[in-house]
Amino acid sequence: xxxxxxxLATLAxxxxxxxxxxxxxxxxxxxxxxxxxxxxxxxxxxxxxATPAQWRVIWTSNPATSATVSWTTATRTRDNLLLLDTxxxxxxxxxxxxxxxxxxxxxxxxxxxxxxxxxRLADLKPATKYYFATASDGRASREFYFTTAxxxxxxxxxxxGGDSRxxxxxxxxxxxxxxxxxxxxxxxxxxxxxxxxxHDGDKMDQWTEWMTDHELTxxxxxxVLPIVPTRGNHESGDVQLDQVFDNPGxxxxxxxxxxxxxxVLLVTLDTEISAGGExxxxxxxxxxxxxxxxxxxxNYHRPAYPAVKEPSVAKQHWVPIFEEFNLDxxxxxxxxxxxxxxxxxxxxxxxxxxxxxxxGGLGVKQRTPENDRWYFKDGVTGANHHVQRxxxxxxxxxxxxxxxxGKVFDxxxxxxxxx
Amino acid sequence: xxxxxxxxxxxxxxxxxxxxVACVGTAxxxxxxxxxxxxxxxxxxxxxxxxxxxIERGASFALLALAPLLFWPRARAAAALAxxxxxxxALCTSALAARHxxxxxxxxxxRWLAPLALVLPLTARLxxxxxxxxxxxxxxxxxxxxxxxxxxxxxxxxxGLPAGSTLxxxxxxxxLRLIGGVDLLAAACILLPKPIRLCAAxxxxxxxxxxxxRVVFGGWGAWPETVVRLANGLVPLALWLLWSPRQxxxxx
Numbered sequence: 001x002x003x004x005x006x007x008l009a010t011l012a013x014x015x016x017x018x019x020x021x022x023x024x025x026x027x028x029x030x031x032x033x034x035x036x037x038x039x040x041x042x043x044x045x046x047x048x049x050a051t052p053a054q055w056r057v058i059w060t061s062n063p064a065t066s067a068t069v070s071w072t073t074a075t076r077t078r079d080n081l082l083l084l085d086t087x088x089x090x091x092x093x094x095x096x097x098x099x100x101x102x103x104x105x106x107x108x109x110x111x112x113x114x115x116x117x118x119x120r121l122a123d124l125k126p127a128t129k130y131y132f133a134t135a136s137d138g139r140a141s142r143e144f145y146f147t148t149a150x151x152x153x154x155x156x157x158x159x160x161g162g163d164s165r166x167x168x169x170x171x172x173x174x175x176x177x178x179x180x181x182x183x184x185x186x187x188x189x190x191x192x193x194x195x196x197x198x199h200d201g202d203k204m205d206q207w208t209e210w211m212t213d214h215e216l217t218x219x220x221x222x223x224v225l226p227i228v229p230t231r232g233n234h235e236s237g238d239v240q241l242d243q244v245f246d247n248p249g250x251x252x253x254x255x256x257x258x259x260x261x262x263x264v265l266l267v268t269l270d271t272e273i274s275a276g277g278e279x280x281x282x283x284x285x286x287x288x289x290x291x292x293x294x295x296x297x298x299n300y301h302r303p304a305y306p307a308v309k310e311p312s313v314a315k316q317h318w319v320p321i322f323e324e325f326n327l328d329x330x331x332x333x334x335x336x337x338x339x340x341x342x343x344x345x346x347x348x349x350x351x352x353x354x355x356x357x358x359x360g361g362l363g364v365k366q367r368t369p370e371n372d373r374w375y376f377k378d379g380v381t382g383a384n385h386h387v388q389r390x391x392x393x394x395x396x397x398x399x400x401x402x403x404x405x406g407k408v409f410d411x412x413x414x415x416x417x418x419x
Numbered sequence: 420x421x422x423x424x425x426x427x428x429x430x431x432x433x434x435x436x437x438x439x440v441a442c443v444g445t446a447x448x449x450x451x452x453x454x455x456x457x458x459x460x461x462x463x464x465x466x467x468x469x470x471x472x473x474i475e476r477g478a479s480f481a482l483l484a485l486a487p488l489l490f491w492p493r494a495r496a497a498a499a500l501a502x503x504x505x506x507x508x509a510l511c512t513s514a515l516a517a518r519h520x521x522x523x524x525x526x527x528x529x530r531w532l533a534p535l536a537l538v539l540p541l542t543a544r545l546x547x548x549x550x551x552x553x554x555x556x557x558x559x560x561x562x563x564x565x566x567x568x569x570x571x572x573x574x575x576x577x578x579g580l581p582a583g584s585t586l587x588x589x590x591x592x593x594x595l596r597l598i599g600g601v602d603l604l605a606a607a608c609i610l611l612p613k614p615i616r617l618c619a620a621x622x623x624x625x626x627x628x629x630x631x632x633r634v635v636f637g638g639w640g641a642w643p644e645t646v647v648r649l650a651n652g653l654v655p656l657a658l659w660l661l662w663s664p665r666q667x668x669x670x671x
Contacts, residue, residue: 166462201517236517274571276578277588310452310644313575316636365461367453368468 043216047074054211063149064126077136082119111204126151155393162194162333163360171363175216194333195232195301269300287325303332307339307369332358337369338382361386425547430660437653441530444647446482455511498537505531525557560606566599619659626652
C-alpha cells in the first residue's frame with residue numbers, strides 16, 4: 001500500500017507529467033515552431049505518434065567533424081528534419097541555419113509502430129556546440145545541444161560503462177548518475193557504452209525502453225552526451241543494434257577508431273564477430289598508424305582478463321597487439337562486476353603492461369568477482385552499479401570508478417609512455 | 420539382482436570415459452568460471468547469488484565424485500545423476516544463448532546422453548546404441564550448422580592455428596563452410612540403418628581433434644574446454660568399438 005508522502009509524490013509526478021504532455025507536444029502540421037518546452041520530462045514516456053523522442057547523438061570515427069543524430073517516432077512520418085545551428089535558437093524552426101532531412105528513415109525490425117530517423121552530419125567544426133531540434137511531420141522537439149570533439153591537444157574526459165540490460169530501475173538510476181556527472185562537468189565529452197544494452201537484442205520492446213531510459217542522460221539544459229556504441233553478446237547478430245545506432249563502424253561489423261582529441265585514441269572492437277583476421281588487422285593497422293598518439297585505449301565487450309568468467313578470444317587475438325603497440329588501457333564489460341587489473345604484459349604483471357578496467361555495471365545484477373585471480377593482486381575488484389570516468393591530459397591518464405551514489409570507488413592513474 | 424548393462428566391453432569403457440570427462444570438464448569449468456546453471460538461477464530465476472553459487476558448486480563436487488564411479492557397471496544411479504545435471508547445463512546454455520539457441524541442446528548431446536546410455540540395461544541394447552548414434556549425430560549436425568552459418572569463434576580457432584595467419588579470414592570462412600558440410604554428412608551417415616564403421620572412426624578422430632584445438636588455441640589453461648569436449652570423440656569411438664567385426668552383435 002502506498003504511504004501518504006509517496007502517494008503525494010506520485011500525484012505530483014503525474015501532474016507534472018500531464019502538464020508536460022499538454023505543453024510539450026503540440027500538433028502543428030504546418031509549422032515547426034511547436035517545440036517541446038525545456039522543462040519537459042525526459043525518460044518517462046514511450047514515443048507517441050509523430051512526436052520525436054528517444055534522441056541520441058552517435059559518434060564513431062570522426063567525432064570532431066561528424067556525428068549522427070537519431071530519434072524515434074511511433075508512426076511513419078514523411079518529413080523528418082534536423083534543425084541545426086551553432087547558436088541556440090530556442091527551437092524556433094525558422095531561425096536555424098541548417099535544416100537537414102533525415103539521411104535514412106525506416107521501421108525498426110521487430111516493431112509494428114516504431115520508426116527510426118538518422119541524420120548523418122559531416123563537416124562540423126571541432127570543439128563546437130551544436131544546437132539542434134528534431135521535427136517529424138511538423139512536430140518538433142525541444143532544443144538540445146552537443147559539443148563536437150576537439151582536434152587539438154586538450155584535456156579530454158569521457159564516461160565508460162557497460163551492461164545496462166536487465167535491471168531497469170538500476171539502469172535509470174545509473175542514467176541519472178550519468179546526467180549528474182555531465183551537469184557537473186561541462187567538459188565531459190561523450191559516453192562510451194560497452195555493450196549489452198538490453199537482455200534480448202532482437203526485442204524492440206526492450207530497445208524502446210532502453211532508448212526512453214537513455215533520455216535520462218540528457219542534461220537539464222538540453223545537453224546530449226554523444227554515445228559511442230559497442231556490440232555486446234546480448235545483441236550478438238541482432239540488426240536492431242545497427243538500427244538504433246546507425247550501423248556504427250559498418251553493418252554487422254561494429255569496429256572503428258575514434259580520435260577524441262589529437263592525443264587520445266579509442267579503438268572500439270566487436271567481440272561478437274571474428275576477432276582474428278580482418279578485425280585484428282584493423283586493430284594492428286590503427287595502432288601502428290597512431291603510434292605517436294599519447295593515449296591509446298581500446299573498448300570491447302567480452303573481457304580478455306575477466307573478473308568472473310573465462311577469457312574471451314580477445315586474449316588470443318588482440319592482447320598481443322595491445323602489448324606490441326603499448327596500449328594504455330582496455331575497457332571491458334560483460335562480467336557484471338567492478339575490476340581493475342594490474343598492468344599486464346605476456347600474461348604476467350609488468351609495470352609497462354596494459355591495464356584492463358571494467359566490467360559492466362549500468363543496470364544489471366552485480367556478481368561477486370573472483371578476486372583471487374593473479375591479475376587482481378595489485379588491482380581492484382568490487383560489486384556495485386558503476387560508471388568509469390576517463391580523464392586524459394598531457395601528464396596523466398586517470399580512470400575513476402564512480403558508484404551509483406556518486407562516490408569514487410577506485411582511481412587509477414598512469415604517466416605517458418615514451419612513444 | 421541388477422541386469423547387466425546394455426553396453427559392455429571396450430565400448431563401455433570408451434562410453435564411461437566420455438561420461439567421466441564430460442563430468443570433470445563441466446565441474447572444473449563451473450568451479451573456475453561459473454556455469455550456465457548459476458547464471459540462469461541468478462540472472463533469470465532471480466535466486467540469490469549465495470544459493471545459485473552453492474547449488475552449482477555442490478553439483479560440481481558431486482560430478483567430480485561421480486566421474487570415477489561411471490566406470491563401474493553397477494553405478495547406474497551415478498550415471499543417471501550425471502546425465503541429469505549435464506542435461507540441465509545444456510538446457511541453461513540454450514536458455515542463455517544470445518544466438519543459435521536451438522543448437523545448444525544438440526551441440527552438447529554427447530555430454531548428457533553418454534551417461535544416460537550407461538544407465539540402460541542389456542534388454543535395451545538396441546535403444547542404447549541408437550542413443551549413441553543420435554548423440555553423435557546431434558553434436559555433428561549442430562556444429563555443422565554453426566559452421567555453415569560462419570560461427571565467428573570457429574573462424575577464430577582456424578585463424579589461431581599455427582598456419583592460420585597465412586590462411587586469412589576469407590579462406591578460413593570458406594574452409595569452415597566445407598567443414599560444416601562434412602559434419603552434416605557425417606551426422607547423416609551415422610544414422611543410416613546399416614552401421615558404417617568408417618564414419619564412426621572419422622567422427623571419433625574429428626571429435627578428439629576439435630576438442631584438442633581448444634588447448635592449441637587457448638593454451639594449457641584451456642584444458643577444461645578440451646576435456647569437456649572429448650566426449651564428442653569418445654562416443655563415436657564407442658560406436659566404432661561396438662561395430663567391430665569381432666562383435667557378435669555388430670549389426671546395429
